[in-house]
Amino acid sequence: MDIQQLKYFLALANELHFWNTAEKMSITQSALSRHIMSLESELGLQLFVRNKRNVKLTPAGEFLKEKWKAELIQFEAIQKHALQIHLGQYGTVSIAHPDSISSFFLPDFIKKIYAVFPKLKIELLQLTYEQQEEYLKNYKIDLAFSREENQSPLIGSKNLFSENLCMVVPIDHHFKTTDDVTNKTLLTQKFILTTGGAGSSYDSLIAKVYKHYQIDPHSHISCEFGSTIIPLIRNGLGISILPQSYDRQYNNEVRFIPLAFTTSLYINWRKDDPNTLISNILELIL
Numbered sequence: 651m652d653i654q655q656l657k658y659f660l661a662l663a664n665e666l667h668f669w670n671t672a673e674k675m676s677i678t679q680s681a682l683s684r685h686i687m688s689l690e691s692e693l694g695l696q697l698f699v700r701n702k703r704n705v706k707l708t709p710a711g712e713f714l715k716e717k718w719k720a721e722l723i724q725f726e727a728i729q730k731h732a733l734q735i736h737l738g739q740y741g742t743v744s745i746a747h748p749d750s751i752s753s754f755f756l757p758d759f760i761k762k763i764y765a766v767f768p769k770l771k772i773e774l775l776q777l778t779y780e781q782q783e784e785y786l787k788n789y790k791i792d793l794a795f796s797r798e799e800n801q802s803p804l805i806g807s808k809n810l811f812s813e814n815l816c817m818v819v820p821i822d823h824h825f826k827t828t829d830d831v832t833n834k835t836l837l838t839q840k841f842i843l844t845t846g847g848a849g850s851s852y853d854s855l856i857a858k859v860y861k862h863y864q865i866d867p868h869s870h871i872s873c874e875f876g877s878t879i880i881p882l883i884r885n886g887l888g889i890s891i892l893p894q895s896y897d898r899q900y901n902n903e904v905r906f907i908p909l910a911f912t913t914s915l916y917i918n919w920r921k922d923d924p925n926t927l928i929s930n931i932l933e934l935i936l
Contacts, residue, residue: 658686739927740769745795747775751795752877753895753896754899760774766934767931787804804921806918809914809915813895815893821904832863839867842890843869843890845874855911858911879892917932
């Protein structure tokens with residue numbers, strides 16, 4: 651018994667006419683008869699009562715018609731679902747991202763994905779720098795946006811864009827432009843320090859900014875997430891250095907002063923990932 655035999659049986663059960671059924675199924679009447687007889691022989695029961703004029707379902711045939719109709723609908727739905735997964739049109743993708751792109755880049759990226767793959771399920775999460783590589787390698791996430799270019803030979807990494815770092819100060823702060831940001835003026839400021847994690851190139855970049863202005867800031871507050879740092883700045887607890895992406899979300903609450911330093915956004919993925927879905931998403935952005 652195979653799926654095609656079930657389809658022939660269900661078609662005949664609906665039509666109750668061999669010639670009409672054979673025509674609809676694009677086979678000969680004799681071939682249809684052989685399939686039905688083979689099915690009956692395999693099952694060890696009679697499905698139809700036939701004579702020269704009529705074809706009727708037996709009670710067993712009536713029972714199997716209802717059961718197999720439901721089974722076939724479910725089977726075809728499962729088969730379609732599997733094909734969509736194979737083609738990369740369906741499934742779940744987990745994406746890690748830095749806090750800084752939550753309002754600027756990420757929403758447009760997700761919108762672009764759903765325009766092409768509306769049936770996808772997307773999971774978004776924020777991880778530390780150390781966690782991202784481990785999660786990628788162990789298939790806990792599928793893609794990772796980061797401020798870091800991953801150097802692992804197992805992970806692909808591409809620079810998507812670069813943007814300025816900004817000195818972020820309260821809206822009523824006396825720093826108005828870049829000219830106000832000097833070694834002398836910074837020495838009197840309290841800093842809310844950003845943290846990228848051990849070995850983070852982002853931390854190295856921030857260190858270059860401090861070195862440029864010849865300062866060594868210390869603070870009782872340090873944090874990895876800009877969405878936490880900015881309310882602290884707004885409440886006068888210090889100033890900080892953050893990517894300009896945050897300006898899209900918080901430009902009326904604090905002041906962003908662009909500095910002559912840039913930070914990049916990378917997308918990272920497993921190079922040997924066999925999932926067609928991930929390949930299709932990467933094509934949208936690379």
